[in-house]
Amino acid sequence: MVRIATLGPKGSDGFHAALQYAPEATVLLFNRISEIVDAFSSNSADYAIIPVYNTREGEVKEYFRLVSQLEEGYWIDNVVLPIHLSLARLPISEGSHQPLQYIVGRGSVFRQCDEYIDGHFPEATLMAVQDIESAFQEIKSEKRGNYAVIESEELVKEFGFELIEREVVSHNRTRFAVIGKNLAPSTGYDATAMITRPLRDRVGMLADILGEFTRRGINILDLQSENDIKTQKLRIYIEVEGHIANRSMREAVERLERVVIQESDSLKVLGSFPRVDMRVKKIKSFGFIGSGAMSTWFADRLQNEGYETYITGRSTELRPEDMIDKVDVVMICVPISVTAATIAQYGKMLRGGQALIILAGESENTLQTAMDTTDPAVEIMFVHNLWGPQAISMKDKNAIIVRTPRSGSFCSEFEAFMYKHGADIYQDSPRKHDLLMGVGQKLPTTISVALAKTLSQHNIDCEDISSHSTLTSIYGILAMARVHNQNPRTYAEIMATKGDGRKIVQSFAKNLLEIVKLAEEGKIQEISDMMEENRQFMTPQFLQSRMKQAKAVDNVLSDGGLKIDL
Ligand SMILES: NC(=O)C1=CN([C@@H]2O[C@H](COP(=O)(O)OP(=O)(O)OC[C@H]3O[C@@H](n4cnc5c(N)ncnc54)[C@H](O)[C@@H]3O)[C@@H](O)[C@H]2O)C=CC1
């Protein structure tokens, strides 16, 4: 039989939280949080259940101190309990009713009810007690007719008190931490709580701590800080999404100690536990058609948000046609050149109420196919993430979304998922997307491939490429290296997409030949005039802000070792 230590008395919120966690448990009841900790530490209890947060009172301060004292044990789970508080007094049969002068309750209950008490009993004297059971008994034995108590309805009834008012505060919920002896295993949908030791003063410490998580795309759920009572140094409590066993989480913690705080054992992991989710989600499951790099990348992150995911492809055991029926949202994520045909093949299998989201690099043609081949009650949206599967997170990366009149709440939920993970989202029309991908993808990719081919044709030594590049020409070299360091098919597909972007590459090729000709003929003035004209087209603001960015890049590149962990 498991033994759980919590705050009493019988019928208290802690008591109910313990039974909600383990209905068969033996519940050991105490009046003080420190007594609960002692019971747990001395092995008289297997678990401790402690209130940590209340929707009305905010954080429960005592816990902050308590959790940092726990030498063994981990925060392994949570119980969220609605709290129903009632105002009650002795029944008339047990003493005369007099005007209420005193209200008795636990300190935390008063904090939850302060609005109600201020509004209804501004003159009353409040008496905060630790041991509510003794308080009930004393009011009874002393027949105190001018006393009232605020507690749960169950408890006031148990002591034979009479209700004056039921449910004196609404939206009152308490989160209890479950403390156990061993770290909880990963469920795939976890959060991790940690607290720092008292920190020495250091400029930017808080921002640097948060940055370690943000940089890795780890969402921060809660942040609190408190001055350590003795030293008056700051301690920081952080709750983040993910399990401590995840690689990026371990890396973040390791760097926090070694690089940011620069003290070993400066960070204490309180535990990992299944995430407490208060949001309303409508989507349960996503199914991918296409089992490549981008499908896996998105599926992993959706799974970490608590969604079920299925990946299907030409060679997976689960067939796309069998998957479609199981999911709320079908994601099409295959090479651009086969996206429209894949939509045409599977689109008709979706039923009203489902959503079809196209992850691809070409919008107009693919969206038209989706609108034409699916039931009109199917939601449809196009998403183009402008990062590849090597990216750790989508934080600060561009994403283009093309909504249609049929993009509904499922599509918005997917967009909210990308927003939450820090993507910079831009809404386009199909044509605008395709045209601008001529600028953002087709042209730079084409140039990169042509550049590499040219260097190779002339047997240019790779060492010489770096040593002879200028602050300006390095950009082209970097782009060339990036493009040739990833799946060539991805880029060949981009170059071959249909749509409005083609005219950008075609005009570029024509202009290139013209400029080469002018240069060969030594027409310096004509080229300068052309550049002057170009400058008129680009606004001064654009030129200045990009120049500023370029200088920032110069600084990063010239700062020994690139300032990146290689
Ligand atoms: N890789 C990247 O950097 C990015 C890719 N995207 C887009 O994501 C989509 C998927 O790209 P990745 O996952 O990178 O490609 P990938 O090559 O890793 O995977 C493509 C998947 O489609 C399947 N497939 C190939 N031909 C097929 C056909 N004829 N019928 C059905 N399935 C077929 C493959 O078996 C594979 O499972 C593409 O539309 C691409 O433009 C978007 C942004 C970045």
Ligand SMILES: O=C(O)C(=O)Cc1ccc(O)cc1
């Ligand atoms: O990582 C890079 O540099 C990319 O260019 C990734 C990429 C590849 C294909 C896309 O459709 C969008 C982005």
